[in-house]
Amino acid sequence: MMKTIVLSILLSTFSPVSFGASDTLCPNAKTSREIEQCLSGELQKAEKVLERYLSEARRLMGDNRDALVSLEAAQSAWSTYQQADCMAVYKYFYPGSMAGLQMVGCKVQLVHQRTHDLWETYLRNSTSPLSEPKQ
Helix, strand or coil: CHHHHHHHHHHHHCCCCCCHHHHHHCCCCCCHHHHHHHHHHHHHHHHHHHHHHHHHHHHHHCCCHHHHHHHHHHHHHHHHHHHHHHHHHHHHHCCCCCHHHHHHHHHHHHHHHHHHHHHHHHHCCCCCCCCCCCC
């Protein structure tokens, strides 16, 4: 019980990443390892949703090769940014036990942001059947 209280305080007080989501996404996870495993599963789900929105943006671009090339370059740059930013978060908390948890949380947060950005930029005012993604 004390571990759960301490972990909750740490997550809500010292986290540069918003972990109110860990309570919502992983309500049964009690230890940092359980939360990290749960968030890893959430990351996989979020990445699948991101890919759906990215595919839809590509579809809407149709034969506009310049737009498609630019979108691919932007996605590649975003991926590089995500890796670098979340590694910085990891290294900030390393060697503590929170390092992995913070890195996975960072990735989840950025994937949700990127998905919403794709919707806002390419899908919002289109005929796409995809609705605004939940964050």
